[in-house]
Amino acid sequence: MSNTKKVLMKGNEAFAEAAILGGCRYYFGYPITPQNEIPEYMSRVLPKRGGHFIQAESEISAINMAYGAGAAGGRVFITSSSPGIALMQEGMSFLCSAEVPCVILTVSRCGPGIGGIQPGQADYFQATRGGGNGDYKIPVFAPSTVQEGADLVYESMALADKYQNPILIFTDGLLGQMMEPVALPEPVVDIKSTDIREHKPWALTGYWDDDKKRNTVISLRLQPERLEEHIHKLFARYEQAEKELTRVETVGIEDADVVLVAFGTMARIVKEAIDMLAAQGIKAGLIRPISLWPFPYATFDKLTDKTKVVISAELSMGQMIQDVKLGVKDRFPVKLLNRTGGMIPTSLEITERTAAILKEIGG
């Protein structure tokens, strides 16, 4: 990280700026709360930095513009919020199939349907299981501070190219709307359009005088043998992603009576609750998945027999809890501590409910 002086930035603006610093030169957006500051920022700033901003006529259009610009070798960043991401998911499946990089950020709100505009995490399945068709996976990072979000967007611009696959950043309305001090990274060296073929030999750079060969970027493979082979190629890459991109933060899990699992905004509130529980003599630990896919299952093996219960703390009716159970492998009871619909528990509520759960299971 550079030693740039810290500036107060709104999450959405920091994510937009981090994308530009990470090399984004193409942004396609369609308005939706609570991510509107991103297209606003991009429309204002990106053209001055040698990039292109287009307000698409819909989210479906935006993801397909990303498909085109990404296939041509451009560094693309697109953003939306929950229902808008739902519309983009067909395209995400196509980008995975066609091996086109793109960084997608969701500033998630509440569903189902149009739902509400307050922060939510009920898009955990949407993000990690996906709504597009077929065998595909998208690495998902869930930052819990504006700084971490900016860093992950910046890094993901390069990761998407490396894996030739979309990367999804899962934030929520709170993180998008709040302001925090941020140290921004140094800008990456811009790849000139004439140098794209050298950096991305698969990209659609057209006919060249010295070489009549032409690339194709396709999603349609009618021969089952070829399609199966292609899917295995994608999954070899996903296996590599599982090894390289699994990220997690833990706090005091080794000797905890109770271990809470939370990501993003919820993890911040849980951290405060852990201090409050300590004041009551309850040792609580935290597992904060930073990558939601690949999920840090192996971290749960570190829990000791001192732990009496594992709690999945979520802003949903309980979605991540399925992955938590896979990680726990029946070693401990797993309980849900949640609010939904845009309601966010206070650290006091989490403290009280954690203590109650512990009491209920006889801890």
Added chain:
Amino acid sequence: MTKKMFFAGYGGQGIMLTGQMVASAAILEGKETTFFPSYGPEMRGGTANCTVIVSDKPISSPLIFESDCVLAMNLPSMLKFEPTLKPGGVLLLNKSLIHQAAKRDDITKYEIAANEMASELGNTVVANMIMLGAFVRTTGIVKEESIIQVIHNVFDQKKAELADLNIKAFNLWRD
């Protein structure tokens, strides 16, 4: 030391800017800070509030359920946030728009006729800066000179003449 506060009023009173200025001043002083605005289908004249935390250690939750200070620019803001104050907390009231006494007697209250004072300076929009001055001088959560620096940063170049008016307003209220 961690200080948690609510800034509240109606849309157009400069509440968000006031909160952001405190957060920016905290950064100048090398402190940790978070700013979280209420957001939603809001409009000029509707309610607006933000949560600001200033601390010398990393801040986990940006949301608060109890506060050290409440700056209320209108009556609904006082009614909503007065109950969140910890005993000994500071309540700053814009007396120009709040004609009702605060209930709590375990807190320190300051009543400031911010709109009238701003009118005397020739522009009611700086009522928030008068309240900000009172906030800084009564709580000491950030330093006066940090806010002055932030005002210069906010009102730079084309808006430089506005810096003088804002600084004048910021300096106006003294206990």
